[in-house]
Amino acid sequence: MTECCILRVAVNAPLSQLFDYRPPPDASPDALRPGCRVSVPFGRRRECAMIVELGDSSELPATKLKFAHAALDDEPLLNDADLWLVRFVSDYYQHPIGEAVAAALPALLRQGKPLYPVVEHISLTNEGANAAAGELTTKAPRQAAFLHRLRERGGLTGAALDDAMPGWKRLRKNLLAKGWIRIAEMQDTAGDIACRTATPQHGPALNADQSAALQAISNGAGFTVSLLDGVTGSGKTEVYLRLIDDAIRQGRQVLVLVPEIGLTPQFVARLELRLGIAPLLMHSGLGDNVRLAAWRAARDGSAPLILGTRSAVFVPLRNPGLIIVDEEHDSSFKQQEGLRYSARDLAVARGKKLDMPVVLGSATPSLESLQRCSEGHYRRVVLPVRAGKAVPPLLRLVDLAAHPVTDGLSAPILAAMKRNLADGGQVLVFLNRRGFAPTLICQGCGAIAECGRCDARMTVHAGSNRLQCHHCGAVRALDPKCGECGGAVVPLGQGTERLEETLNAHFGDCRIVRIDSDSTRMKGSMDKALALATAGESQILVGTQMLSKGHHFPNLTLVVVINADQGLFSTDFRGTERLAQSLIQVAGRAGREQRQGEVIIQTAFAAHPFWAELLRGGYERVARAALEERELCAWPPFSRLALLRAAAAAKVDAHRFLDSARRIAVALHADEVRILGPVSAPMERRAGRYRAQLLFQSRDRQLLHQVLHSVRSKLERDPLSRRIRWSIDVDPIELF
DNA sequence: AGCACGCCGACT
DNA sequence: GTCGGCGTGCTC
Secondary structure, three states: OOOOOEEEEEEOOOOOOOEEEEOOOOOOHHHHOOOOEEEEEEOOEEEEEEEEEEEOOOOOOHHHOEEOOEEOOOOOOOOHHHHHHHHHHHHHOOOOHHHHHHHHOOHHHHOOOOOOOEEEEEEEOHHHHHHHHOOOOOOOHHHHHHHHHHHHHOOEEHHHHHHHOOOOHHHHHHHHHHOOEEEEEEEOOOOOOOOEOOOOOOOOOOOHHHHHHHHHHHOOOOOEEEEEEEOOOOOHHHHHHHHHHHHHHOOOEEEEEOOHHHOOHHHHHHHHHHHOEOOEEEOOOOOHHHHHHHHHHHHOOOOOEEEEOHHHHHOOOOOEEEEEEEOOOOHHHEOOOOOOOEHHHHHHHHHHHHOOEEEEEEOOOOHHHHHHHHOOOOEEEEEOOOOOOOOOOEEEEEEOOOOOEEOOEEHHHHHHHHHHHHOOOEEEEEOOOOOOEOEEEEOOOOOEOEOOOOOOEOEEEOOOOEEEOOOOOOEEEOOOEOOOOOOEEEEEOOOHHHHHHHHHHHOOOOOEEEEOOOOOOOOOHHHHHHHHHHOOOOOEEEEOHHHHOOOOOOOEEEEEEOOOHHHHOOOOOOHHHHHHHHHHHHHOOOOOOOOOOEEEEEEOOOOOHHHHHHHHHHHHHHHHHHHHHHHHHOOOOOOEEEEEEEEEOOHHHHHHHHHHHHHHHHHOOOOOEEEEEEEEEEEEEEOOEEEEEEEEEEOOHHHHHHHHHHHHHHHHHOHHHHOOEEEEEEOOOOOO
16 A cells, blocks of 8 residues: 555566565656566565566555665566566466566576676777877887777777777776776667678579468468478478568568577578578577677567577567467477476467467477367468479388397398498488487396486496486496396397497498487587588488488488387377377488488387378378377367476375365366376486376366466465475476 | 574584 | 574565
C-alpha cells in the first residue's frame, strides 16, 4: 500500500515472483521503463535486476519496500515484444522469471555491465597542445611523438592508441600529472560489426517445385508457419535464400536458427556469398565481448541476418521480418537443463506475437509439426525431388542373422566398401557410439566394469587407455587384470575408435578419418578433418551423429550404418521417430552429385516392421505409422506432457517428494490430466544421485498448465523441495 | 542461488 | 572454551 511508481523487478535467482522496489531517488523516468536494468539491494547483496512491470502500488507494507540503488540503462534493453517472450517462457516452462530474463541477456549485461563499452578517450589539453608545438623532440622523443599523434587526430581512444603506439600507457601518468592530456570515459556507440561484405551473387534459377514452395510460403502477410519439407539436396537452402533476400530488401531482419552442429562454415559461406551479407553468428563459442557486440547489432538493427543456435531465439530484433528454423526436428533445439525451452516452439510463439512468417525446414519433420499441418495450423510445403541431376540413395539391409560379423563388420558391408572404394568413391561408416568399446568384461569371472556413481557400464577408451563413464564423466585407468578375480579383461562391442582400428586393418592403403566428440575435442580439429573429407582426401570417414548433419561430401557414394538396433526397441515413445530421422539424415550424405548413393544398414532384426516401412515408404511412411500409433496411445502430439523430475542422494527423498507432488495434483481433481508415477528413472542412479519422475499427460494444454502451476507453487513451499534437486520439463523430448 | 543464523561435535 | 558442520529461512 504505497503511493506512486513501484518497480516490479526480476532478479536472477530461482525465485518465481517479481520483487517490488521504489525507484532510485535520482533516476530519470526514461531509465525506469520495463526492459531497463536497475541495481537493487537484495537480501544482503547487490543484484542487477530487470524491470518487468511498473505499478502504482505494492502489496507489501511500505516498511519492507527498499529503494533501488541506481538505474543502469537509459533506454530499455528489451522492448515490449521481447519482454512478452520472456514472460511467456517463464509461464509456459514453469521457470523462474529471473532465469528467463537471464536467458535473454548476454552474460555481461546480466552482470550489470553497460550495453555499450565504456572507452577511454584521450585528448590534449591546451597546455598539451602548446607543449606539442614546442621543442620536446630531442629530450623526450616518445612523449613528443605521442603528443603529435594526439594533435593530428584531435584525440584517440585507448584501443586506437594500443594499436598505434604500444606502450603509450607508460607515458600516461606523467602527462596527466603535467596536465597535458585529459582522459574522458565515453560510450563507444560506433557500430562495431560490419555486415555487408560484397555484392550478392545470383543463384541458380529455381526449379518448378522450389518456385511453388517459395510462392506458397510468401503467400499472405503476417503470421504464418510453413513447414518446408524437402529431402536432402532438394534445394531447401535455395528457398531460404530467396526468402531471406526478400525480407532483407524490405528492410527487415531475418533470424535463422540451426542445430548446434549446424553452424557449418559451408552454410555460412554460402549465405555470405549469395546475399553479400555476412550473417551475424550467435552461438555458445563466442566470448563475452563478442557476444555482447553481436547482441547489440541485432538489437539496434544493424545486422540484417542473424544465424544462431538455440539461445539465439531470444535475441532482440529491431525490425524482425522472418524466422527460419532449419532442421526443425533436431533435438538440440530443446534445452535439456535449467530453463528447458524449445527454441523451435518459441520461434513459432515469437512469430505469432510479432505477426510475421516462420519457416520450419526439415527433410524429416517432427511428428508434432506434421500433425500441426494436418490440423491446418501450419502450411505444408513439400520439395519432393532432389534438385539437379542427383538421384535418391538406394537403401538396403544386411540381415545379421544370415551374415555374421567380425569386429562389427559383416561380409556384405566389406564387399560394398571395397567396390565403392575401387570405383573412387568415399565411404561413411556411421556408428553412434564413441570410444573403443562400450563394455569391458573379465574373461575369467564375467565381471563387467561399472561406474561407481551411475547404473551404467564404463566405456573403454583405448587412445587414453582409460575407462570412462559417458553419463557422469568419471574416468579411471584401465586395469588389465580383473578387480574381482585377477583374470584378463577384454573389451566387448564396438565403438568408433575400435571401428577405425578394424577398418585400418582391412583398408590399410586408404586414408581413414574419425570424427566424433573425442577426435574433435581440440579446437579446429573438426574443421581440419572435415576439410580433408570434403576435399576427398580421406576415403573412409568413421563417426557418430556428428558426421550426419549438414555436411556435404561431394564424393561420398556409400553410407554404412553399423548398428541401428538400439533405436528399434527404445523404451522412449520417440524411439522410431528418432531412428528414422537419424538414418534418413545420414543417408542424405550419400550420392549428392552424379552418382547414385548407396546406404547399407546392418540389423539383427531384419523382420521388424519398421524396416519394411522405411524401405518401402521412406520417412513419410514411418511418420504416418508412428502418428497412428501415437494417436492410439494418446501420446504427443495428441496430448501434452510435462515431467516432474527429482534427484536426491537418498532414494526415499526423491520418491517422497514426488509422492507429495502427486497428492497435490490429485487433490486438484483435474480429471482430464493423467498422472503417471512416480517411478524411478530407467537409469536410476546417475552421478551418485537417485532419480525418479512423475509424468503429467493431458489433451488440454490449459488445464495441464493450471495443474503444473498449482503443483509448482505448493512444492516451492514444501521444505523437502530444498533438500533435493527437482525440475519441471514441459514438452519433454527425453522421457528418461 | 546466496547468505545469514543457529545449534551440536572434535580441536587449537 | 571456539571452529565449523549443514539444516532452515529469507530475499521487495
